[in-house]
Amino acid sequence: MAIDVAAGLPNTRFVPLAWRNLVSNKQRLVRSSAGIGFAVVLMLVQLGFERGFFNASLGMIRQLDGDLFVMRASKYRFGSEDPFAPRDLDPVRNVAGVAGVTPLYGSWQRFFWKDPQGDNSYLVQVFAFDPDHPPFLLSEVKAQSNRLKQADAVLVDRRARPFLGMGGDARETELNGRKVNIVGSFALGPDFMASGTVMMSDRSFAGFVAGSPDNLAALPVEFGVVKLQPGADAAAVQRAIAAALPAEARVLSKTELIDFERSFQADLSSAGPIFWMGTFVGFIVGMLISYQIIYTDLSDQLPQYATLKGMGFRTGYLMRIVFEQAALSALVAYVPAWLLTLFLYWAIGNLALLPMQMTLQLTLLSFGLTLGMCLLSAGLAVRRVITADPAEVF
Amino acid sequence: MTLAADKPEFRLYVSPNGKGISKTVPLSLAWRILAHQKGRTALAIGGIFVAVLLIFVELGFFIAVPQGGMLIYDHMRFDLLVVSKKYVFQTESWQFPRARLEEARKNPDVAAASAVYLGGAKWQDPAGGIRLDISAIGFDPRSRAFDVADIDRQIATLEKTDTVLVDSQTRSIFGPLTEGRVVELNGRSTTIGGTYELGTGFLGLGIVLASAENFFRMSPGRPADTVNLGLLTLKPGADPDRVAQQLRTALPNDMQVFTRPELTAHEVRFWTTRTGTGLIFGSGLIVAVIVGIMVLYQTLATQITKQMPQFATMKAIGYTNLFLNGIVLSEAVSIMLIAFIPAFLAALGLYTVIRNQTLLPVIMSPTELGGVFAIVMAMSVISAVLSVGRLRRADPAEVF
Numbered sequence: 001m002a003i004d005v006a007a008g009l010p011n012t013r014f015v016p017l018a019w020r021n022l023v024s025n026k027q028r029l030v031r032s033s034a035g036i037g038f039a040v041v042l043m044l045v046q047l048g049f050e051r052g053f054f055n056a057s058l059g060m061i062r063q064l065d066g067d068l069f070v071m072r073a074s075k076y077r078f079g080s081e082d083p084f085a086p087r088d089l090d091p092v093r094n095v096a097g098v099a100g101v102t103p104l105y106g107s108w109q110r111f112f113w114k115d116p117q118g119d120n121s122y123l124v125q126v127f128a129f130d131p132d133h134p135p136f137l138l139s140e141v142k143a144q145s146n147r148l149k150q151a152d153a154v155l156v157d158r159r160a161r162p163f164l165g166m167g168g169d170a171r172e173t174e175l176n177g178r179k180v181n182i183v184g185s186f187a188l189g190p191d192f193m194a195s196g197t198v199m200m201s202d203r204s205f206a207g208f209v210a211g212s213p214d215n216l217a218a219l220p221v222e223f224g225v226v227k228l229q230p231g232a233d234a235a236a237v238q239r240a241i242a243a244a245l246p247a248e249a250r251v252l253s254k255t256e257l258i259d260f261e262r263s264f265q266a267d268l269s270s271a272g273p274i275f276w277m278g279t280f281v282g283f284i285v286g287m288l289i290s291y292q293i294i295y296t297d298l299s300d301q302l303p304q305y306a307t308l309k310g311m312g313f314r315t316g317y318l319m320r321i322v323f324e325q326a327a328l329s330a331l332v333a334y335v336p337a338w339l340l341t342l343f344l345y346w347a348i349g350n351l352a353l354l355p356m357q358m359t360l361q362l363t364l365l366s367f368g369l370t371l372g373m374c375l376l377s378a379g380l381a382v383r384r385v386i387t388a389d390p391a392e393v394f
Numbered sequence: 395m396t397l398a399a400d401k402p403e404f405r406l407y408v409s410p411n412g413k414g415i416s417k418t419v420p421l422s423l424a425w426r427i428l429a430h431q432k433g434r435t436a437l438a439i440g441g442i443f444v445a446v447l448l449i450f451v452e453l454g455f456f457i458a459v460p461q462g463g464m465l466i467y468d469h470m471r472f473d474l475l476v477v478s479k480k481y482v483f484q485t486e487s488w489q490f491p492r493a494r495l496e497e498a499r500k501n502p503d504v505a506a507a508s509a510v511y512l513g514g515a516k517w518q519d520p521a522g523g524i525r526l527d528i529s530a531i532g533f534d535p536r537s538r539a540f541d542v543a544d545i546d547r548q549i550a551t552l553e554k555t556d557t558v559l560v561d562s563q564t565r566s567i568f569g570p571l572t573e574g575r576v577v578e579l580n581g582r583s584t585t586i587g588g589t590y591e592l593g594t595g596f597l598g599l600g601i602v603l604a605s606a607e608n609f610f611r612m613s614p615g616r617p618a619d620t621v622n623l624g625l626l627t628l629k630p631g632a633d634p635d636r637v638a639q640q641l642r643t644a645l646p647n648d649m650q651v652f653t654r655p656e657l658t659a660h661e662v663r664f665w666t667t668r669t670g671t672g673l674i675f676g677s678g679l680i681v682a683v684i685v686g687i688m689v690l691y692q693t694l695a696t697q698i699t700k701q702m703p704q705f706a707t708m709k710a711i712g713y714t715n716l717f718l719n720g721i722v723l724s725e726a727v728s729i730m731l732i733a734f735i736p737a738f739l740a741a742l743g744l745y746t747v748i749r750n751q752t753l754l755p756v757i758m759s760p761t762e763l764g765g766v767f768a769i770v771m772a773m774s775v776i777s778a779v780l781s782v783g784r785l786r787r788a789d790p791a792e793v794f
Contacts (some may be wrong), residue, residue, distance in 0.1 A: 036689070042681055049674055074518065075526035076567070082525050090684070111516065119479075123486050163668060192670070268565060268599060281448055285685055288441050292692065295437070348677075352670040 018324035032293040039286030044341040046282040052354035070224035073250040077264040079108045083220030090092035091244040095230030102135045107224040118169030125194035128205030135225035144184035148201040158185040160196030208231030233316040291377035326378035424724035438693035442733035444687030450741035451679035458756040460665035465595035472625035475652045483664040490619035503632035510623040515579040515584035529597040532609025544590035552588035562589040564600030690777035710790035726774035
């Protein structure tokens with residue numbers, strides 16, 4: 001064997017050695033896949049929480065049916081009450097390219113919803129609009145907005161926190177001590193500020209805050225939701241609207257409005273750093289688990305590696321196998337973990353009422369992290385193979 | 395090489411019925427096993443270190459979130475709290491007529507009753523810019539409602555017209571909190587009289603503290619006879635539970651009375667069950683515990699497999715299963731304890747970072763320390779119990 005090493009070696013290109021190593025011991029395969037898979041689930045859940053938190057805060061904005069949004073320049077977040085007079089929107093209607101403007105009325109601090117099944121009342125967020133032009137993408141709101149034309153009719157969020165009792169089939173309850181009729185529901189979900197959402201017509205809203213349903217002209221507006229004519233240049237119209245409005249007003253595209261809220265959540269609320277830290281810890285824990293597993297697997301197969309070395313295979317080839325095997329372990333563990341996470345997202349989403357969604361971006365990111373931690377672990381553990389002495393192994 | 399042969403001194407202790415063996419033998423044996431394979435032990439300690447650190451962090455958050463909700467109450471002087479029947483938690487406290495507070499004061503055991511008003515204001519710099527929401531707390535400065543030295547020191551400042559104190563944890567987005575700065579609160583020019591250190595809890599991005607007069611001046615439209623929190627101080631020696639019971643009977647049923655422990659239980663329950671936080675950090679805690687048990691179990695199981703001939707030999711010369719279990723348990727506890735100390739130190743540092751980043755009261759209190767220690771001990775027992783199954787199979791006849 002030592003006489004002509006190179007000639008005696010089989011053609012290694014077509015021997016999937018890493019794969020054979022991986023599947024040679026089924027029990028070990030299950031054990032290491034379970035370990036690495038656990039780390040994957042841990043990271044995916046932490047990442048899911050982080051994104052779920054932001055998605056919950058941004059969920060309402062994403063559901064707004066508009067191209068541009070007019071609000072007060074002094075507004076610092078989507079859900080802060082900083083209204084303006086309806087007539088301030090008048091100049092916007094005459095800007096070229098604007099198809100229509102719908103005032104969106106909102107309140108985050110002043111509406112208390114009575115649990116239909118109990119006695120307690122809780123703060124809810126309220127949106128109001130012209131039922132003929134619902135400024136929301138939620139198909140259930142669009143389909144049911146006509147029912148809001150009845151006096152004191154409301155649509156409620158059936159995914160609101162359970163203690164509000166919005167998910168049941170109650171037909172009436174009280175809002176700020178006044179009887180309202182629940183005429184339908186939609187699925188949105190709470191965020192960390194609002195436990196539940198109620199929608200009503202502009203006339204009903206005026207009845208609550210301006211004293212009379214006819215007092216629409218005095219009703220404070222939070223957002224002017226602007227729809228553009230097909231083919232209009234959004235950036236140009238945005239500039240034209242900004243020019244037509246006084247400096248106290250601000251015009252944002254939908255993307256800008258989402259970024260505006262996201263940066264508030266990331267910078268000012270304490271939730272951002274909490275979940276960021278969770279993801280980091282998830283990666284470290286995953287790294288540790290996969291290192292231990294890959295190290296153990298390598299130790300178990302040390303005789304085989306030493307034999308290969310004794311046969312004359314070069315260290316570079318052995319290292320390649322180790323890394324290939326680590327990458328394959330990552331892949332084999334990732335797939336079931338990803339499937340399990342789908343179920344966990346569904347379960348946690350329903351329990352914690354968080355929008356936990358598996359996206360392509362999340363899949364790629366988590367797979368990248370998994371591959372990274374397995375290769376990194378293999379890099380740390382490969383020393384054992386390099387130093388394996390064929391003479392000592394047996 | 396068998397362990398027993400290597401260490402002849404143990405032979406002196408051997409007796410077939412296991413009696414007469416020093417209690418410290420399992421521990422020193424465990425120690426030798428751990429020291430024998432330093433690399434593997436270090437790896438296990440590293441794993442446990444991360445798991446324990448993770449437990450510290452998750453438990454820290456789990457406890458800190460409700461504590462953040464309790465922060466303001468924890469710095470108020472009262473024995474009983476009277477609030478509206480509709481009270482949900484501090485931020486949704488509702489209001490009740492001041493007359494109810496007068497009624498409560500009539501109880502012979504009540505020494506003092508004072509009103510606290512909660513509200514919000516729009517904060518804007520006179521030069522313009524964003525209009526921020528800030529929470530406002532109103533109270534009678536002479537009632538000494540707050541157990542905060544900075545506030546007691548600035549009673550005279552609070553009594554000045556249109557002057558407020560600002561919590562020093564008010565976020566930097568509000569601009570400098572320098573004494574003498576004039577800001578608009580609900581459109582009314584108000585002077586910052588000074589700052590105090592308490593913390594904002596979950597009351598929002600910032601808090602201004604004002605005398606009742608100034609509070610109502612900046613809250614136009616709010617009826618003057620509405621109170622959010624009624625603080626009762628009892629006479630020395632009075633039993634809070636008994637007085638609370640009397641007040642519940644005496645007051646109309648649109649009111650609620652809390653003793654301090656009842657209030658804590660109520661607020662903690664709110665934060666853990668009615669917000670997502672309990673579930674999020676609770677599940678994180680469980681994950682951390684499972685990771686720790688897994689790492690420790692794997693280490694112990696590998697050690698047992700490696701030392702099987704030695705264990706089988708010990709069994710053959712008369713050591714009982716119980717004794718061998720003791721060795722494994724000692725190994726588990728030793729690894730835990732060694733990992734616990736650096737994890738504790740790292741957690742102290744991490745808590746400081748988290749406190750600065752999130753402004754949550756994540757602190758290393760005896761509750762956290764004791765809680766994590768108890769969890770960690772339970773983890774070592776569980777992983778030891780899981781792994782000793784292999785030990786029972788140690789058959790001296792098979793080994794050689």
